[in-house]
Amino acid sequence: METNALSEVEKLALKKQKIYETNPLHYILRSALASMFIGFGVIVAFKSGGFFYNEHSPFAYPIAAITFGSAIILIAYGGGDLFTGNTFYMSFAAFRKKMKWSSVSKLLILSYIGNIIGAIVFAFLIYTTGLFSSSSVNSFLLTVVEKMMNTPIMELFFRGILCNWLVCLAFFIPMSMKSDGPKLFVMMLFVFCFFISGYEHSIANMCTFAIALVLNHSGTISFNGVDVLCCE
Incomplete structure (x- = not known):
């Protein structure tokens, strides 16, 4: 079962490479679409969690974590190329010598x-x-962004590692499942795990901070802080 899933990872990586070779613009647009799907998840999460946050309820983060799972479903079923997922697919294919590292980097x-x-x-x-x-x-949303702005870089870096570990598992484990119901449950469960644990997803941060920057935010939110938080 695991071997079949790993074979699917290779096929998916090669499929993405073929999309690029056929039409580079198409590949970039798919990547843009993926982060916009993440953006939808961010909005749903902070909108739903905000109702509880304004009432000082401890359910604010759990509700946000559950609803943010909509983002991974949109990406998995709607199509898109997310950087964090691609690091798994393409790196594995390169280690298996199915792709060149130069192509992976590009x-x-x-x-x-x-x-x-x-x-x-x-x-x-x-x-x-x-x-x-x-x-x-x-x-x-702004409170969460301001809090992350004051988090040490080293902590953000290792939170990013743990986050992508779970995100990659959220894509990998469902590959061995046949029906959509269990796939959706597993995907949302792993996303809930990384969100509620406080790990950092670079592309989710990218979307969250892009939204925060266009809002009427305080001076504690700046481009300098965003550069660090979106690259962990």
């Missing part, structure tokens, strides 16, 4: 650039809606 850089583009576009769209203009709505 594809990872392009997927990261695409993720940045998607995060910026999504943040602009959220800004134009006016849905997060009120402090009663955006206070939860």
Whole structure:
């Protein structure tokens, strides 16, 4: 069962490489789409968690963690190339000598650039809606961002490692399952685990901070802090 799943990882990595070779722009747009899917998850998480946060309820983070799982479902079933997932697929294929490391590096850089583009576009769209203009709505998101701005870089780095470990498992384990129900449950469970544990997902941070920067935020949120938090 595990061997079959690993074979699927190789096939998926080679499929992504073929998409790039066929149409590089298509690959970048898929990457932009992936981070926009993450953006949808961020909005749902902080909107739903915000209702509890404003009431000073301990359920704010658990509710946000559960609803953020919508992002991974959108990526898995809606298509998209997420940098964090690609590091797993392509690195494994390279270790198996199915891909060249030079190709892996190029594809990872392009997927990261695409993720940045998607995060910026999504943040602009959220800004134009006016849905997060009120402090009663955006206070939860801005509080989380400000807290991470003051977290030491080394801690963020290792939180990023643990986060991507769980995220990659969220994509890998369902590969050996046949029906969609168990797949969805496992994906959302692993996403809940990394969110509630306080680990850091670089692309989720990218989308969260892009949204925070276009809102009426305090001076403690800056581009300098965002650069660090989105690269852990």
